Amino acid sequence: MAASDPPDADRRPSPDALLAAAQAESRGRLKIFLGAAPGVGKTYEMLQAARRKRAEGVDVVIGVVETHGRRETEAMIEGLEVPPRRSVSYKGKTLQEMDVDGLLKRRPKLALVDELAHTNAPGSRHLKRFQDVEDLLAAGIDVYATINIQHIESLNDVVARITRIRVRETVPDSVIDRADEIEIIDITPEELIKRLKEGKVYVREAAERAVRHFFQPGNLTALRELALRRTAERVDDQMLDYMRAHAIQGPWAAGDRVLVCVNERPNAEGAVRYGKRLADRLRAPWQAVYIEGPRHQRLSEADRDRIAKTLRLAERLGADTHYLPGARVADALLAYARDNNITQIVVAKSPRPRWFEIVYGSIVHDLAAKAGSIVVHVVPGETQDPASTAEAPPRPHEPVKVWSYARALLLVAAATALGEMVQELVNIQSLSLIYLAAVLISAIRDGLMPALATALLSSLAYNFFFTPPLYTLTVTDPENVVALVFFTLTALMTGGLAGRARIQAEAARHRAAAISELYGFSRKLAGIASMDDLLWASAHQIASMLKVEVVLLTPKPEGLVVRAGFPPEDRLDDSDLAAAQWTWDHNRAAGRGSDTLPGAKRLFLPMTTASGKLGVVGITRAKDGLLLTSEQRRLLDALIDQIAVAMERVKLAESADEARVFSETERLRAALLTSISHDLRTPLATIMGTISSLRTYGALYDDATREEMLAAAQEEGERLNRFVANLLDMTRLDTGALELKREPIDLGDLIGTALRRAGPMIGNRKVDVTIEPDLPLLKLDFVLMEQVLVNLLDNAAKYGPPQSRIGIRARRENGQVTIEIMDEGSGIPEDALERIFDKFFRVKAADRQRAGTGLGLAICRGFVEAMGGTIVAENRTDRSGAIFRIALPMSAAFETAGAAALS
Numbered sequence: 001m002a003a004s005d006p007p008d009a010d011r012r013p014s015p016d017a018l019l020a021a022a023q024a025e026s027r028g029r030l031k032i033f034l035g036a037a038p039g040v041g042k043t044y045e046m047l048q049a050a051r052r053k054r055a056e057g058v059d060v061v062i063g064v065v066e067t068h069g070r071r072e073t074e075a076m077i078e079g080l081e082v083p084p085r086r087s088v089s090y091k092g093k094t095l096q097e098m099d100v101d102g103l104l105k106r107r108p109k110l111a112l113v114d115e116l117a118h119t120n121a122p123g124s125r126h127l128k129r130f131q132d133v134e135d136l137l138a139a140g141i142d143v144y145a146t147i148n149i150q151h152i153e154s155l156n157d158v159v160a161r162i163t164r165i166r167v168r169e170t171v172p173d174s175v176i177d178r179a180d181e182i183e184i185i186d187i188t189p190e191e192l193i194k195r196l197k198e199g200k201v202y203v204r205e206a207a208e209r210a211v212r213h214f215f216q217p218g219n220l221t222a223l224r225e226l227a228l229r230r231t232a233e234r235v236d237d238q239m240l241d242y243m244r245a246h247a248i249q250g251p252w253a254a255g256d257r258v259l260v261c262v263n264e265r266p267n268a269e270g271a272v273r274y275g276k277r278l279a280d281r282l283r284a285p286w287q288a289v290y291i292e293g294p295r296h297q298r299l300s301e302a303d304r305d306r307i308a309k310t311l312r313l314a315e316r317l318g319a320d321t322h323y324l325p326g327a328r329v330a331d332a333l334l335a336y337a338r339d340n341n342i343t344q345i346v347v348a349k350s351p352r353p354r355w356f357e358i359v360y361g362s363i364v365h366d367l368a369a370k371a372g373s374i375v376v377h378v379v380p381g382e383t384q385d386p387a388s389t390a391e392a393p394p395r396p397h398e399p400v401k402v403w404s405y406a407r408a409l410l411l412v413a414a415a416t417a418l419g420e421m422v423q424e425l426v427n428i429q430s431l432s433l434i435y436l437a438a439v440l441i442s443a444i445r446d447g448l449m450p451a452l453a454t455a456l457l458s459s460l461a462y463n464f465f466f467t468p469p470l471y472t473l474t475v476t477d478p479e480n481v482v483a484l485v486f487f488t489l490t491a492l493m494t495g496g497l498a499g500r501a502r503i504q505a506e507a508a509r510h511r512a513a514a515i516s517e518l519y520g521f522s523r524k525l526a527g528i529a530s531m532d533d534l535l536w537a538s539a540h541q542i543a544s545m546l547k548v549e550v551v552l553l554t555p556k557p558e559g560l561v562v563r564a565g566f567p568p569e570d571r572l573d574d575s576d577l578a579a580a581q582w583t584w585d586h587n588r589a590a591g592r593g594s595d596t597l598p599g600a601k602r603l604f605l606p607m608t609t610a611s612g613k614l615g616v617v618g619i620t621r622a623k624d625g626l627l628l629t630s631e632q633r634r635l636l637d638a639l640i641d642q643i644a645v646a647m648e649r650v651k652l653a654e655s656a657d658e659a660r661v662f663s664e665t666e667r668l669r670a671a672l673l674t675s676i677s678h679d680l681r682t683p684l685a686t687i688m689g690t691i692s693s694l695r696t697y698g699a700l701y702d703d704a705t706r707e708e709m710l711a712a713a714q715e716e717g718e719r720l721n722r723f724v725a726n727l728l729d730m731t732r733l734d735t736g737a738l739e740l741k742r743e744p745i746d747l748g749d750l751i752g753t754a755l756r757r758a759g760p761m762i763g764n765r766k767v768d769v770t771i772e773p774d775l776p777l778l779k780l781d782f783v784l785m786e787q788v789l790v791n792l793l794d795n796a797a798k799y800g801p802p803q804s805r806i807g808i809r810a811r812r813e814n815g816q817v818t819i820e821i822m823d824e825g826s827g828i829p830e831d832a833l834e835r836i837f838d839k840f841f842r843v844k845a846a847d848r849q850r851a852g853t854g855l856g857l858a859i860c861r862g863f864v865e866a867m868g869g870t871i872v873a874e875n876r877t878d879r880s881g882a883i884f885r886i887a888l889p890m891s892a893a894f895e896t897a898g899a900a901a902l903s
Helices: 015-025 042-055 071-077 100-106 129-138 153-163 173-177 189-197 204-212 217-245 268-282 294-298 301-316 329-339 354-360 363-370 402-425 432-446 448-466 478-526 531-546 574-586 630-679 681-700 703-735 747-762 782-799 856-866 891-902
Strands: 030-035 060-064 086-090 093-097 110-113 142-148 181-185 258-262 286-292 320-325 344-348 375-379 549-556 559-566 603-609 612-620 742-745 766-771 778-781 805-813 816-822 870-875 882-889
Touching: 030 042, 030 217, 042 060, 042 071, 042 110, 042 142, 042 181, 060 100, 060 129, 100 129, 110 129, 129 142, 153 217, 181 217, 189 217, 258 268, 258 301, 258 329, 268 286, 268 301, 268 344, 268 375, 286 301, 286 329, 301 320, 301 630, 320 329, 329 344, 329 363, 344 363, 363 375, 402 432, 402 448, 432 448, 432 478, 478 531, 478 630, 531 549, 531 559, 531 612, 531 630, 549 574, 559 574, 574 603, 574 612, 603 630, 612 630, 681 703, 742 747, 742 782, 747 766, 747 782, 747 805, 747 816, 778 782, 782 805, 782 816, 782 856, 782 882, 856 870, 856 882
Parallel strands: 030 142, 030 181, 060 110, 110 142, 258 286, 258 344, 286 320, 344 375, 766 805
Antiparallel strands: 086 093, 549 559, 549 612, 603 612, 742 778, 805 816, 816 882, 870 882
């Protein structure tokens, strides 16, 4: 290496990145067209890209493409091979699904698969379509696929909070993470809404409903940001993979990343908190790492516990945490930072004297000298640290293993015998290398102390058997003295280094196994939705990793109860219950091996998060009681933290669902009480007053007065009957109990019947009826459609002034039959046009509130849509007033739509 080269000029590509690239070569490539919402043009863009591939000579086959009746999309399919789909019978219907087996047999170069989150029909090869795609990729077939951002599993709750609509069909995030390419299809919310209104996404009626609900500008903007951010995360991962595979030295400052270096000093917690604040200011991801070097073996248990506690603090604050091996802290830290594109490093300054830094070096100075473009933040250290035991004496070694030292003696004897044989054959002066090999074997096999013993024995044997004068420990030649001294030093250093390397390798192996299990456990927890399943899985995981017996307790109104255990156990003795209760009350460990209630059979530890206490874990060993090492205790703490976070997630999900249901119930209850408190009591008061007056003073009234009072009571009774009927009709709509009785209907008869029923409500208002001649018969439910017209006529009379005119017009329009009800009232405020058909919504008048429950128009929409039609409201342009327009399919076109709606 040239003197001017940087220290890491000999960097090589990451083996993991190269292995991943090699594995990807044997699979098909997946390209995902990602959209923020339906209608942005994902399918169209996928077909357009496929046609370009076909023009280049690529064998392209359509696995499944859903056009949803869009002409532009259907036109893009022309010229592409479309094999038949597989028919699946389900509940009397025939469903069409992608023929995976046919595609695997056909083996095209590129397959097009629309709607990746689709759930397959029962009886299919897989439950979900993305699993079919995995089969195609495993067979070496490239796939183009489409998906919307709301179908990604990790964003499901976020999308539900934004749109108030929970999407049931989702795909795991791993599908997106494994994609070789992601192309985001992005258009502005205004352009998408314009496309909806033009009928380029859904048919016009469905588009109008979508614009009123899901496709609000705010919703679309939020979904668009989610799509852009999720794509940016995937692009960022791809950039890291590229840098590692091509041995590119980082960082590439495409975005900030913060790394906190943790040590055993108390001020490391301050560095973690500073790193959290820095990451929040930069809106950047952050990590916390501990570099486990040779000095780690000399740390006391208190120091190791402090390191674990600091890393747990970082995890609670949202960091990813890692233990990393490294001979020199600064070099290992910078190597990790460059591999992971870190741009900011936070390190705590240790309050050591200057002479110590001169002799042993300074991590802060090394970082500052070698960081290059990486920014280093130094957090000041404390001036005194009496609690620190960084330079504590070494921990007691393991008990002496006699066989290890016997093996050392055998190795020295074998090396001596081999040296004698070699010297008989060839007279050489480097026989000491044979003893060095024995030292290395002893270090690798048995560890540090046997290796040092082997080194000393080798030095004595070499002196006795091969250094003149032979067979004595005396050395007369000064040259041999020097050689023997340096051989002894070399053997000792070699044994020491190899022994320490073995210790570190063993520690790394155990830690890798534990981390692998923790990672697998975290993935398992992410897929659990119920609390019982979570607790049973957690008990089994703790028992299997630590070889202990486990019980998990959670609070109930009657106190702590056992919710899970391994082996299964549902009862505890009094001493264990007392220890568990103390742990719950004080949020501290209690029971066997602790300072509180040590007479209990188990050790109990609290499960807590930032939001509070969640439960208690109890562990014991059947054979030797509870004997956990510090490493096992730290592993148990990590498991408990994972379990607590998962429990909090499940509880939050349950609470959110309950709160949403409760909020909706309360909203409807309040709206119902507000609506009926006046409009039901007023007619009741009139009826009761009339009856009371007639019974008390009936003889004083003449016939005309009595008739007038009875007519008023009858009118109020009919009004009350309409209110109650509206409530019952809305209940039928909400519960899905509405049954249609279709029959051919003449619109003239329908309108005439509705006018007769609405006569008392219309009063002295003039009604103009215009029906286009030769209108076809429509297959409708006569009773429901009559109720729709009566409700609309009642609404027109209610908001139109006396002596005004009400218009009814029926005609053909765009292949449909349209019925319009027009009044001459003040019209509908612009901000109320979107909500006029919502339950319990009533337009607020400046002078007075009209009588009614706010259900009439909601019932109209429900009945009309159940019969395959649409209803919209708008203001008149020729004069003041409102128009309610009902569009119904004509009989020929209605056969298919009506049958689909009924099924």
